[in-house]
Amino acid sequence: AQSVTQLGSHVSVSEGALVLLRCNYSSSVPPYLFWYVQYPNQGLQLLLKYTTGATLVKGINGFEAEFKKSETSFHLTKPSAHMSDAAEYFCAVTRGGGYQKVTFGTGTKLQVIP
Amino acid sequence: DARVTQTPRDKVTEMGQEVTMRCQPILGHNTVFWYRQTMMQGLELLAYFRNRAPLDDSGMPKDRFSAEMPDATLATLKIQPSEPRDSAVYFCASGLTADTNTGELFFGEGSRLTVL
Numbered sequence: 001a002q003s004v005t006q007l008g009s010h011v012s013v014s015e016g017a018l019v020l021l022r023c024n025y026s027s028s029v030p031p032y033l034f035w036y037v038q039y040p041n042q043g044l045q046l047l048l049k050y051t052t053g054a055t056l057v058k059g060i061n062g063f064e065a066e067f068k069k070s071e072t073s074f075h076l077t078k079p080s081a082h083m084s085d086a087a088e089y090f091c092a093v094t095r096g097g098g099y100q101k102v103t104f105g106t107g108t109k110l111q112v113i114p
Numbered sequence: 115d116a117r118v119t120q121t122p123r124d125k126v127t128e129m130g131q132e133v134t135m136r137c138q139p140i141l142g143h144n145t146v147f148w149y150r151q152t153m154m155q156g157l158e159l160l161a162y163f164r165n166r167a168p169l170d171d172s173g174m175p176k177d178r179f180s181a182e183m184p185d186a187t188l189a190t191l192k193i194q195p196s197e198p199r200d201s202a203v204y205f206c207a208s209g210l211t212a213d214t215n216t217g218e219l220f221f222g223e224g225s226r227l228t229v230l
Contacts, residue, residue: 043221044221094217104149
């Protein structure tokens with residue numbers, strides 16, 4: 001079984017401040033990990049992904065995440081928040097080698113304060 | 115610009131009516147997922163298909179929900195009869211399974227269902 005836990009359903013940051021959204025995973029096999037973003041009235045779109053190799057992955061819009069096996073974490077960060085980053089962010093996990101279930105976390109809504 | 119297309123975008127119906135939601139996956143994708151999103155439950159996986167065959171529909175209430183892929187370009191999710199608790203946004207997502215797949219999903223914009 002696999003699962004992800006996102007700490008904090010709502011996070012508020014000031015414009016220009018560091019964004020940190022937390023995700024911890026549970027998986028009995030090496031995981032593939034993802035962050036998706038959802039803007040209002042839209043579907044989810046991929047921000048970044050970790051499969052194998054480099055543990056620090058960079059995504060779109062200046063976001064990055066680091067896979068830490070020892071901490072079973074895959075936290076999402078961005079050095080400087082922009083108003084356009086306000087959205088809901090989902091962490092997700094699956095297994096490699098062919099599609100298994102893709103399990104999503106409960107989401108974190110990011111508010112950016114001007 | 116390849117995208118997953120879902121219809122209808124919005125549907126309001128009365129309890130007891132049949133509802134059918136349709137999804138056109140990205141051409142060439144062989145895996146299709148149906149998710150339901152609500153404030154209370156978040157994103158729930160209802161069913162998924164690979165090469166049109168259902169692999170897992172354990173998340174779907176069997177008595178009223180059914181999911182099919184009549185062909186590679188169409189996936190359907192049907193609710194009969196609908197109930198107010200089915201009110202949610204239903205997302206379809208598609209992907210490509212391969213030996214080197216990355217598990218990335220491409221989502222449609224969702225079908226917002228309101229059952230009165």
